[in-house]
Amino acid sequence: MDYQLNHLRELESESIFILREVAAQFENPVLMFSGGKDSILMVYLAQKAFYPGKIPFPLLHIDTGHNFDETIAYRDALVKKTGARLIVGSVQEAIDKGMVVEEKGVNASRNGLQTVALLEALEKGKYDAALGGARRDEEKARAKERFFSHRDEFGQWDPKNQRPELWNLFNAKKQYGEHFRVFPISNWTELDVWQYLAMEKVELPSLYYAHKRDVFERDGVLLADCEYIQKKPGEVVKNMMVRCRTIGDMTCTGVWPSNATTTEDIIEEVATTRMTERGGRTDDKRSETAMEDRKKKGYF
């Protein structure tokens, strides 16, 4: 017998190790669930890590109120299936309470406002670790992220002063009021995620597969036509075969022309594509360091 795991099993084992480390080293962790494939993968890995026990922490969904319907339906079904506890943090509530002011204009998005709702939910739940599905291959600032990422009492990230991480020793020590963000799938690429989901036959929201949808183009990105986005004059709605590569808020999630209707089709597409998946995210296009700037303030 050859004692060698394939790359997907090795990544799986690493992520399970991190998830168990979180359950062991923190008192009150929470898993940030966006409804996207990465957080679906996280929930799946957490099921594996604690089998046959239940996932020993709740799922936290920051609801911008601008979701794709499919996301919410999938979320509720998953919660039912796994028996996990779901907590919802609401951006609408943060707006109603006057904690944040809604962006105005045609490019208005609630993406940035999520940070406030997230930090509020983390504080309210007294969570000392928030598990996220961010990956290092997604974006250049995320390439520098640790598995265990320390946040100060304001939830801020200090990228220049991160703790070195060696071997599989993870230092989760913190002062009262501080917390950690933990990223168990740091080393996975988009292709790894799809290959793994295919290998494990994990069911995903229909949005990820090619479907007919009304869309329009803005700054080179296709956006879904919906009540939450004001169209500029001259923006024309077309009905096209598209799919999502990432799923976020409807106002900032680009869709891609695609005919990939199965997971194997998607693997093929991802393996040959020439654009990164966040190339469709208008929130990253605001400036060269848009992600780093948001992360420092406490974004996912």
Add this chain to the structure above:
Amino acid sequence: MDYQSSELCRFTTAGSVDDGKSTLIGRMLYDSKSIFQDQMEQIEASSLRRGESEVNLALLTDGLKSEREQGITIDVAYRYFATPKRKFIIADTPGHIQYTRNMVTGASTANVALVLVDARNGVVEQTRRHAIIASLLQIPHLVVCINKMDLVDYKEEVYEEIKEDFEKFAAKLDVKDVHFIPISALKGDNVVHRSDAMDWYDGSTLMYYLENVHIASDYNFIDPRFPVQYVVRPNTDEHHDYRGYAGRVAGGIMKKGDEVMILPSGFTSKIKKIDSFDGELEEAFPPMSVTVLLEDNIDISRGDMIVRVNNQPEVTQDMDVMISWFNERPLTPNGKYTIMHTTQEARCMIKEVKYRLDINTLHRDLENKEIKMNDIGRVTLRITKPLFVDAYRKNRITGSVILVDEGTNETVGAGMII
């Protein structure tokens, strides 16, 4: 592509901008089609804005605002690419500031170290430093890339001379597997494609080497070690008496029916079942994450270790380690720190600093023994409770520790058990 048979290989690169490290990484990413169009457009635009005449591939790895401003890499950056045979994780570490700290971090999990040598300059201080760190961290495979061969007219003599020089020096090191490849990262010679300009070289290209180097035995498969990470107790009707010990195999092969001993209690039992979400397993080996169930009801918790009766680690409160120091505040002789080892945690005291190692020459400095940031030295530790350890040379997982400052909670040092 048959992605289910592809392996994971981690390698570190070390070197400064002048060695052509970024160009080499850029070349590997580019030739394996791992640079995306929008990434390329973004760095083209940034290069132009910065007034640079050529596309600066270093911008691919330098992600932070301050790194871009200063044109330096501050932190370890992780890059990913895949070929049909393997998925690669590159830990790209800066060659200049905080070199040791970052290189040690990147090296701790690497299968292969790439050391870059500028063919015009030969083996220099930085080359030696990188090789010494690779040796201290026991990276199983070392590749010396003699770069910029195009600038020395692809001459065999230059390559041979550098190789000989390096071998002479490497004889003093603890490296088992050293490989030399003459390349030009800029022109692409022997990186992914074979060079037409160096007929005299009949070895493999760098990419061929990385795809084929034997990494399957980089883990210890001989000495069974299972640090208990988490106890799974579902407490449901269906799994009422289930008590599973979750963890990642740190060494050896564990089989159902094996007679095992639990440390520190010394109780013995048998493996009743190796469990996983995907069903029961006959055996488990590193680096698998599994759940172990025992025949007998023994009180076991996180930090305990399951081993074989006839193959036990050392159980000790005193140990010597080579320590790599990371913090601006130097190591305090007689200072107390939190020590983390596998899934154990304790406190320790620095009893003695034996020497400071000059990482450019391997000289043991017995006079100036202050261990400052980026220094490496040998120290003796006294620990508040017994740890179950192996020498780092034997097992990188059960042979490593980190020290944490009790006031600031920062990770201040990493130690390799001697």
